[in-house]
Amino acid sequence: MDLLCVECGMEIKDADKIEGYLPGCPSCGTKGVPAALPRISVEITWQELRVLIIWAESHASRANNPATSGIDMLKTVWSIAHRLEAQHRDLPPLTLSGELKELGRVLADDFPGATVETDIPIEPDPPEHRS
Numbered sequence: 027m028d029l030l031c032v033e034c035g036m037e038i039k040d041a042d043k044i045e046g047y048l049p050g051c052p053s054c055g056t057k058g059v060p061a062a063l064p065r066i067s068v069e070i071t072w073q074e075l076r077v078l079i080i081w082a083e084s085h086a087s088r089a090n091n092p093a094t095s096g097i098d099m100l101k102t103v104w105s106i107a108h109r110l111e112a113q114h115r116d117l118p119p120l121t122l123s124g125e126l127k128e129l130g131r132v133l134a135d136d137f138p139g140a141t142v143e144t145d146i147p148i149e150p151d152p153p154e155h156r157s
């Protein structure tokens with residue numbers, strides 16, 4: 027059985043053939059439950075997906091405590107969102123923090139020096155993400 031680390035996106039091939047218990051992701055170390063591969067397809071609108079991701083991001087920003095749980099909920103939500111966004115780079119960000127980052131970029135073009143201030147955590151840019 028192949029597994030996917032939902033936090034860092036590492037695919038673990040033939041995980042059932044690995045001897046012993048996997049104490050966490052071999053790449054990022056998260057203790058979160060990995061997803062079983064293969065991926066599935068579902069029909070959903072981008073806006074429905076945005077609602078789910080933004081609500082998950084909001085909950086994760088309030089409940090996140092990786093020091094005690096070993097799971098970084100925000101990183102997991104952002105990582106899943108980035109993998110979904112990579113499938114449709116022409117559509118808007120799925121997270122509120124991603125949308126605020128986009129707004130900051132647009133404002134910076136029209137109003138040099140302008141910034142967007144917020145009290146929500148802002149996701150880091152993923153590798154090979156929007157530019």
Ligand SMILES: [Zn+2]
Binds near residue numbers: 032035053054056
């Ligand atoms: Zn991982």
